[in-house]
Every structure is written in C-alpha cells, then in structure tokens.
Amino acid sequence: MMSEHEPTVFVVDDDKVIGSGVAQLIETVGLKAKCFASAQEFMDHYVPGQAGCLVLDVRMPGMSGLMLRDKLAEENINLPIVFITGHGNVKSGVDAIKKGAIDYIEKPFDDQVLLDQIQRALEIDAQDRQEQIDRQVVIDRIKSLTSREESIMYMVADGKLNKAIAYKLGVSLKTVEARRANVMKKMQVDSLAALIRLLAHTGMLQ
Amino acid sequence: MLEKDSSIREHLNVSPKRNQQTLESQAKARIQAEEDLRLQSEIMKNVSDGVYLAGADDGIIKFANPKFEQMFGYDPGGMIGKQVSIVNAPTEKTPDETRDQIASILMKTGEWHGEVTNIKKDGTHFRCFASVSLLEHPTLGRIFVSVHTDITELKKARDELEQRVRDRTASLTEAAERLNREIRERKLVEEERASLAKFPSENPNPVLRVSKGGKILYTNEAGKLLLAKWKSRLGETAPAKWRTSIVEAFNAGKTREADEHVGDKIFSLCLTPVKEAEYVNIYARNVSELRKAESEAQKHRDRLLHISRLSTVGAMASGLAHELNQPLCAILTHAHVCLRTSEHGIKDLAKLRENLETITLQSKLAGEIVNRIKDFVQKREPHRTTIDINDIICETVNFLNLRHEHTNVDIDLRLDFQIPHILADPIQIEQVLLNIVNNAIESMQQVDTRKHRLTLRTSFSPDTSVEVAVADTGIGISEVADKLFEPFFTTKGDGLGIGLSISRSIIEAHGGIISAQANQDYGCTFTLTLPIEDDVTVRQKRK
Numbered sequence: 001m002m003s004e005h006e007p008t009v010f011v012v013d014d015d016k017v018i019g020s021g022v023a024q025l026i027e028t029v030g031l032k033a034k035c036f037a038s039a040q041e042f043m044d045h046y047v048p049g050q051a052g053c054l055v056l057d058v059r060m061p062g063m064s065g066l067m068l069r070d071k072l073a074e075e076n077i078n079l080p081i082v083f084i085t086g087h088g089n090v091k092s093g094v095d096a097i098k099k100g101a102i103d104y105i106e107k108p109f110d111d112q113v114l115l116d117q118i119q120r121a122l123e124i125d126a127q128d129r130q131e132q133i134d135r136q137v138v139i140d141r142i143k144s145l146t147s148r149e150e151s152i153m154y155m156v157a158d159g160k161l162n163k164a165i166a167y168k169l170g171v172s173l174k175t176v177e178a179r180r181a182n183v184m185k186k187m188q189v190d191s192l193a194a195l196i197r198l199l200a201h202t203g204m205l206q
Numbered sequence: 207m208l209e210k211d212s213s214i215r216e217h218l219n220v221s222p223k224r225n226q227q228t229l230e231s232q233a234k235a236r237i238q239a240e241e242d243l244r245l246q247s248e249i250m251k252n253v254s255d256g257v258y259l260a261g262a263d264d265g266i267i268k269f270a271n272p273k274f275e276q277m278f279g280y281d282p283g284g285m286i287g288k289q290v291s292i293v294n295a296p297t298e299k300t301p302d303e304t305r306d307q308i309a310s311i312l313m314k315t316g317e318w319h320g321e322v323t324n325i326k327k328d329g330t331h332f333r334c335f336a337s338v339s340l341l342e343h344p345t346l347g348r349i350f351v352s353v354h355t356d357i358t359e360l361k362k363a364r365d366e367l368e369q370r371v372r373d374r375t376a377s378l379t380e381a382a383e384r385l386n387r388e389i390r391e392r393k394l395v396e397e398e399r400a401s402l403a404k405f406p407s408e409n410p411n412p413v414l415r416v417s418k419g420g421k422i423l424y425t426n427e428a429g430k431l432l433l434a435k436w437k438s439r440l441g442e443t444a445p446a447k448w449r450t451s452i453v454e455a456f457n458a459g460k461t462r463e464a465d466e467h468v469g470d471k472i473f474s475l476c477l478t479p480v481k482e483a484e485y486v487n488i489y490a491r492n493v494s495e496l497r498k499a500e501s502e503a504q505k506h507r508d509r510l511l512h513i514s515r516l517s518t519v520g521a522m523a524s525g526l527a528h529e530l531n532q533p534l535c536a537i538l539t540h541a542h543v544c545l546r547t548s549e550h551g552i553k554d555l556a557k558l559r560e561n562l563e564t565i566t567l568q569s570k571l572a573g574e575i576v577n578r579i580k581d582f583v584q585k586r587e588p589h590r591t592t593i594d595i596n597d598i599i600c601e602t603v604n605f606l607n608l609r610h611e612h613t614n615v616d617i618d619l620r621l622d623f624q625i626p627h628i629l630a631d632p633i634q635i636e637q638v639l640l641n642i643v644n645n646a647i648e649s650m651q652q653v654d655t656r657k658h659r660l661t662l663r664t665s666f667s668p669d670t671s672v673e674v675a676v677a678d679t680g681i682g683i684s685e686v687a688d689k690l691f692e693p694f695f696t697t698k699g700d701g702l703g704i705g706l707s708i709s710r711s712i713i714e715a716h717g718g719i720i721s722a723q724a725n726q727d728y729g730c731t732f733t734l735t736l737p738i739e740d741d742v743t744v745r746q747k748r749k
Contacts, residue, residue, distance in 0.1 A: 015532055017564060021539030024561070028546035086531040107535035111542035 008052035014060040039063035053121035058085040080121035138202040260290040262348035279327040295325035412490040418456040420449035514708040533572040592627040602639040620663040638709040649680025677731040
C-alpha cells in the first residue's frame with residue numbers, strides 16, 4: 001500500500017484552526033499531513049505500520065498528548081512525536097523529552113523550527129523503519145542457515161581461525177572451509193569484514 | 207401717779223417760817239399737817255410702788271411701805287431695822303457691793319436710778335426699777351429714799367416684745383435675704399440669657415436663622431461667609447436650591463442636612479425647623495476633613511477592589527497566556543502558510559484568501575481577549591446597570607477558557623433563561639464569580655483520584671432575588687467554613703486571602719448574600735443571592 005511507504009505527518013490538536021494551519025504549513029514543504037481533533041480520533045484512524053510522525057498538542061480534553069504517547073508505547077507504535085503546547089512549562093517539557101519526544105515547542109512557534117523538527121522526526125522514523133527492514137533481512141538470512149552454519153558464522157565473526165574452529169568442532173578443516181563458504185553465500189556477503197558489519201549493524205552480533 | 211419725791215420731801219422739811227405763824231395758823235397748820243399726814247399715810251399705804259427709807263450712813267431701813275414689804279415678802283415691819291442690802295440679790299456683786307456702788311453715786315450726785323435684781327425673803331429673784339434719792343432729814347439725818355417698781359411683768363412684756371421684734375426682724379431679714387437672693391439669681395439668669403444670646407455670635411461656625419420661606423433673619427459673624435457665597439444679605443432670600451430645602455424642612459417639621467462648599471471648605475448645613483416660631487435655624491459644621499476622609503476611604507476601597515482584580519488576573523495569568531497564545535499561534539501559522547505558498551506566485555487564490563480571513567478573525571479574537579482583560583483590570587468607578595446574570599456566567603467561563611484550560615473538569619452549565627435582570631456592576635459581579643470559580647478549580651486540582659465536575663446554576667425567586675450556585679467536586683471546606691470570608695484567610699501557600707472577603711463586600715454592597723456549604727458527597731457549593739430591585743425599569747425575559 002502506498003500509504004504505508006509515503007510518510008504522513010499526523011497533526012492532533014483540539015483547536016481545529018491551529019490544526020488546519022499546521023497541516024497547511026506541512027503541505028507547503030511537500031509533505032503529507034492529516035488532522036485529528038482528538039487523540040481518540042487519531043487512535044481510531046491510525047493503521048499500525050504507517051510511516052510518519054506525530055505533531056501533538058499536550059493539553060487536550062479527554063486523552064492528553066502525553067496520555068496518547070503512553071498508549072502508543074503500550075501498543076508498540078513508535079511514531080516520533082513533536083509536542084506543541086500553549087502552556088510553557090519546564091517540568092512537562094523535561095518529562096516529555098525524557099519519555100522520548102523529539103521536541104517540545106511552545107505556541108506560537110516559528111514555522112521553520114516546527115518544520116525542521118518534523119523533518120527530523122520523519123528521518124528518524126524512516127531510519128527506524130529501514131533498520132527494522134534491514135534487521136528482518138538479516139534475520140531471514142540467518143534463518144536460512146543450518147544450525148551448524150550458524151554456529152560457524154558466529155565463530156568466524158568472532159575472529160577465530162578456520163584451524164581453531166575445526167579443532168573446536170572436531171571436524172576437518174575442509175568441512176569448516178566448506179561451511180564458511182556456504183555462510184558467506186547465504187548471508188550474501190563477500191568478506192569477513194562485510195559479515196561483521198552486517199551483523200553489528202542489525203544488532204545481531206553476539 | 208403721785209409725784210413721790212417732791213410732796214414727801216416738802217412734807218418732811220420743817221421750815222422755820224412756820225414757827226412764826228399764829229397759834230391759829232399753827233393749829234390750822236397742825237390740823238392741816240395731820241390731814242396731810244393722814245393723806246400721805248394713806249397714799250403711802252396704797253401707792254403701788256414699794257418705797258423705803260434707809261439711813262445713808264448705816265444703811266438701816268427706817269421705813270418701808272406695805273407695798274415694799276409685800277413686794278419682798280416680809281411681814282409688816284419685818285424689814286425695819288434691817289440692812290438695806292438685804293433687798294439686793296447676789297449677782298456678780300455681793301449685796302453689800304451693790305449697796306456700796308449705788309451709795310457712792312448717790313453721795314456724789316444725790317440720786318441714782320436703774321434696774322436692780324432684788325431678792326425676796328424667800329430667796330426669789332426679781333427685777334425692779336429703783337429710783338433712789340438722797341436727802342437730809344432733820345431728825346433722821348442723811349437718808350435715802352428708794353422707790354422700787356416691780357418690773358418683772360414689764361420686763362417679761364419687754365422681753366416678749368424684744369423677742370417678737372427679734373423674730374420679726376429675723377423673718378424680715380430672712381425675707382430680705384430671700385429677696386436679695388432672688389434678685390441675684392434673676393440677675394444671673396439675665397446675665398446667662400444675655401450670654402446665651404451672645405452664644406451664636408461667639409460660635410466660630412455659621413449660625414443663621416431664616417424664615418419658613420427662606421428669608422434671612424439673622425446671621426452670626428461666621429455666617430457672613432455663607433451669605434457671601436450665597437450672594438444674599440440680611441432680609442433677602444437664600445438661593446433657590448436652599449430655599450427649596452428650607453421650605454421642605456419646615457413643612458416636614460424635620461431636620462435636614464446638606465453640604466455647601468464655601469471656598470475650599472465644605473460645610474454640612476443642618477436645617478432645623480422651629481414650627482411654633484415659624485423659622486428655620488441653620489447650624490453649619492465644617493466637615494472638610496470628614497468629607498476628605500470619607501473620600502479617601504472610598505478611594506481606598508476602590509483601590510482595594512482594583513488590586514483584587516489585578517491579583518485575580520495575576521492568578522489567572524497562565525490561563526490567560528494560553529488563551530492569547532491560541533489565536534496568536536493560529537495567526538502566525540496561517541501567515542507562514544500564506545508566505546510560503548505565495549513565494550513563487552499565487553497558485554490558489556481562494557485558499558490564500560481563506561487563510562487571510564482566518565488570520566483576521568483570529569486577530570479579532572485575540573483583541574477581544576486583551577480588551578476583556580483590560581476592561582477588567584482598569585481602574586474604574588463602580589457603575590451599576592441592568593444585567594443578565596447568565597451573561598456574566600458565560601463571560602466568566604470564557605474568560606477562564608474553562609473548556610480548554612481545565613480539560614479534566616466537566617463544565618456543567620444549568621442556566622435559567624427566564625431569569626430577570628438585576629441592577630449590578632457587571633465587572634464587580636464578574637470579579638466575584640471569577641474568584642469563586644478559580645477557587646473551585648484549584649480545590650479540584652488538589653484531588654487527582656476522581657473525575658471532576660464544575661456546575662454553574664442560575665435560578666430566581668420571582669420579584670425577590672436571583673441565585674447563582676457554583677458547585678465543585680474538590681477537597682471541600684468542612685474545617686474552614688466560618689473563616690472563609692475573613693480577610694487574609696487563605697489555605698493557599700501563595701494566596702493573599704483577600705479574594706473572598708472582597709467578594710463578600712461586593713455582594714453585600716449590592717444588597718445580596720454570599721455563602722458556602724460543603725456538598726454531601728464531594729467538594730462544596732458557593733451560593734450568591736442578589737436582590738431584584740423594584741426600580742429596575744427593564745425586566746426582560748429571554749425567550
């Protein structure tokens with residue numbers, strides 16, 4: 001689905017005028033925006049997996065911005081959030097950042113500042129998604145290994161010499177060399193360094 | 207009465223010439239003498255005074271008439287041969303001394319008379335008037351003749367008379383005293399009256415008298431100031447405005463007071479009608495200081511009200527900031543959108559215009575918020591007008607941006623749209639409501655554990671009063687119910703504690719009542735009652 005890949009900025013503010021203004025602002029830089037008048041409305045419409053970020057008003061009737069953030073965390077939805085607020089308050093700002101918000105901007109805000117933060121949020125989101133995809137690729141590749149190939153892979157990535165591996169596993173050097181070649185092929189890497197990078201990058205390095 | 211002295215003396219003097227008379231004449235003379243003697247003897251026996259003779263040298267009584275003997279209580283002849291001093295009563299002097307004193311004067315002058323205190327045989331004292339003369343008797347030698355008149359009765363009468371005279375004198379003296387006293391008193395009264403009459407003239411404040419029609423009859427010195435201000439003279443009428451008041455005061459028969467400015471002073475004129483005498487007295491007091499103090503007190507009250515409003519706004523500052531931020535943010539965002547979309551020419555004019563309209567509208571809203579704050583905080587004179595209390599409630603809710611600001615509080619408005627108008631100062635009533643609602647919100651913020659509701663309800667009793675109830679679900683007021691409205695009482699750390707006491711002053715100045723009561727379940731309810739004035743000319747009921 002297109003919507004899954006095209007990142008959307010989700011704007012949630014109970015003040016519809018501000019919501020629509022922010023949405024229009026976002027569209028002026030060629031991004032896609034969607035407005036919601038309440039946190040609940042957003043929850044009702046969001047399809048998990050949709051790429052993008054959230055621009056969220058802190059104080060709203062019913063579910064507040066912070067309450068929504070907690071709810072999303074519960075459901076493992078990791079959309080980056082930019083908080084906007086009409087109540088400058090150091091404590092809630094610090095709380096929000098501690099809980100992982102991208103930024104906490106006070107109204108009335110400078111348009112460029114908001115757009116920059118949205119851009120950053122989208123990049124982070126894209127990065128996260130990419131990382132997830134990459135990870136999945138590696139996991140799939142590892143799944144395609146036999147268990148013996150898998151254990152050899154980790155030993156090789158650990159820097160052990162073939163000879164030592166052969167000795168440790170009680171197999172011949174030739175067997176080790178053959179299995180190693182299979183691992184390289186299945187993992188789609190052409191050097192040890194590449195293998196290590198692949199595993200490290202996706203956090204699979206043991 | 208017989209002339210005692212002369213006849214007896216004559217009779218007793220034996221003149222040598224008589225010896226030369228004829229026998230006949232001697233016989234005649236003897237007869238005559240016997241006659242005379244008998245007569246004299248009779249006289250002597252019957253005379254009413256006591257007479258005696260006593261020797262001048264030896265003081266022996268030679269003769270005493272019956273009366274004398276009677277007077278002294280002696281038997282006939284009982285005094286003959288006795289010492290003359292027996293007749294004298296012992297007083298400060300002995301009888302002998304008295305005798306000697308009289309005798310010495312007698313020897314010198316030949317006679318003595320005076321009052322003596324005599325003594326009867328039985329010892330009774332009595333007063334006599336004694337007349338004593340000294341004479342030479344051919345046979346008896348030097349003798350003195352004493353006539354005693356008992357003056358006891360006389361004396362008694364005289365004493366009585368003297369007493370009566372004394373009494374009379376005393377009473378006359380007393381009467382004279384009384385009269386003198388009266389005269390003195392009357393004089394004092396006169397002086398006092400004269401002094402009192404001078405009283406108004408001595409009064410440093412104006413004192414005037416005007417006729418019931420306002421003609422000036424009298425003024426004291428100080429009153430001339432007032433007349434100068436009035437440009438009136440004695441005999442002329444007071445200015446129209448005062449004439450009206452004077453006539454009214456007189457007709458009503460009641461004292462009235464009103465102020466008059468004279469130069470830089472303010473006098474309170476007290477018009478006191480005296481119906482029987484058909485005039486009105488005017489007593490003026492200098493109340494310049496008093497009016498100044500009153501005016502200062504009023505200014506102070508107004509300043510306090512003003513400070514209270516400022517502090518209310520101060521307490522709401524963050525809410526107000528947010529309220530202003532919304533339209534400002536909307537304006538800014540839309541302006542940015544307009545700038546960006548028009549950077550390389552205008553592609554969608556309709557959209558641009560739409561955004562510009564949004565900007566305009568939001569600017570107006572922001573302006574209104576600012577104006578509302580400005581109106582509320584400016585120094586102003588209290589100004590009562592007919593108001594619909596529901597409007598004030600809505601204003602308050604908007605002012606506090608209750609719906610957006612306090613999102614965990616359910617705002618429940620239960621307004622009776624039939625409510626009649628009342629006469630009140632809208633800003634002051636709003637001040638009270640803001641105070642109450644602020645307190646309600648804060649008390650609810652102190653309790654996290656439940657869902658909150660703020661209920662604002664209006665109702666009315668026809669022709670009597672209008673009622674506003676503000677109920678919250680906060681921490682309640684049970685311990686402090688009595689002290690709530692006292693000045694400087696607060697449960698807030700940063701509170702001034704003047705909000706509720708000023709609120710009460712405002713409501714009471716409008717003739718209303720403000721009270722607080724704990725709710726049965728949670729929180730408390732503040733109730734405002736404001737009277738519906740009879741002379742409110744506009745009573746509109748909303749349809």
